[in-house]
Amino acid sequence: MRVIGVTGGVGSGKSFVLNYIEEHFDARVVKADDVGHLLMMPGQVCYEPVVRLFGDWIVNEDGSLNRETIAQIVFEKKDMLEKLNKIIHPAVKKYIVKEIERSKKEETEFFFIEAALLLEDNYDEIYDEMWYIYCEKEVRMERLRRDRGYSEEKAQRVMENQLSEDEFEARCDFLLYNDEDVAHTYLQIERRMRTYYESM
Numbered sequence: 343m344r345v346i347g348v349t350g351g352v353g354s355g356k357s358f359v360l361n362y363i364e365e366h367f368d369a370r371v372v373k374a375d376d377v378g379h380l381l382m383m384p385g386q387v388c389y390e391p392v393v394r395l396f397g398d399w400i401v402n403e404d405g406s407l408n409r410e411t412i413a414q415i416v417f418e419k420k421d422m423l424e425k426l427n428k429i430i431h432p433a434v435k436k437y438i439v440k441e442i443e444r445s446k447k448e449e450t451e452f453f454f455i456e457a458a459l460l461l462e463d464n465y466d467e468i469y470d471e472m473w474y475i476y477c478e479k480e481v482r483m484e485r486l487r488r489d490r491g492y493s494e495e496k497a498q499r500v501m502e503n504q505l506s507e508d509e510f511e512a513r514c515d516f517l518l519y520n521d522e523d524v525a526h527t528y529l530q531i532e533r534r535m536r537t538y539y540e541s542m
Contacts, residue, residue, distance in 0.1 A: 343446050344538055345453045345468060349460040349510065350475030352500050353482035353489075355520040355527075356456050359475055362528060367452060367535055370445045374457035377434045382407050391429045395422070417499070431463050439468055452538070461513060473534075474514035476507070477521040 350356050357373075364371045381388040384405045392407060393400070396415065400408050416423035438455055445453050455469060466472065486492040492500070511517060516534055520527050 343442075343450055343453055345442060345455065345470050347460045347465050347469035347472040348454055348456045348475065349458060349472065349514075350520075351477065351479075351482055351507065352458070353485040354475040354477040355485075356475050359518065359520060359527065359531065360454055360456055362531060363452075363454060363535075368450060369452035369454055370441070370450050371454045371456065372438055372441055374434050374438070374455065374459075377437050378430045379409070381430065381433050381437065382409070387433050388429055392426065395425055395429065417496075427459075431459065435463060435465070435468075442468065452535075461510070471515035472513065473516045473518055474510045475518050475520050476511070477519075481521045 348356055348360060360371045360373070363369050378388075380386060382392055383389060389407070392412070396412060400411050402408050412426070416426055434457075442453055455465060457463065457465060460466075460469075460472060483494065483498075486496075486500075487494070518527070518530050518534075
């Protein structure tokens with residue numbers, strides 16, 4: 343089984359690319375954000391540490407955590423973001439490692455990990471190669487305004503919190519351009535996946 347890490351700037355279209363892969367290939371896709379949300383649910387490993395970090399007031403009536411409030415806090419306070427990441431990220435990585443082992447036993451051909459902090463969290467320890475989804479900054483800004491309702495200032499601040507494109511490009515094994523037409527994106531994916539099948 344080939345394990346592939348996928349990353350890219352916010353708004354670059356990672357989910358779009360991975361949805362296509364999941365639909366067209368024998369591939370398991372795990373998104374670090376989704377795992378993080380799962381592990382913050384009541385009874386899960388990150389729930390109590392997060393409540394201790396922020397206080398009981400972030401707990402909703404049904405016992406779930408108010409993720410919108412947490413997101414607002416960590417967006418404004420970088421020290422709280424760092425503390426939250428120290429709780430969430432190691433637990434997410436541990437969960438993903440277990441899922442990789444499970445998928446190997448199920449003889450899945452490909453396992454894709456999508457994470458914004460793929461390099462910062464040293465996922466290179468567990469993947470075979472890394473894809474970087476490239477998209478022009480202006481296109482990403484427009485997507486964030488249109489699809490997520492971000493203000494220009496918020497989109498800019500989120501982008502500034504990520505590593506530079508140059509650093510990602512220097513360390514990736516495959517650069518996928520996702521700022522042209524959809525057909526071009528699909529063609530790049532198909533070509534790359536074909537090289538894997540040819541080497542099996």
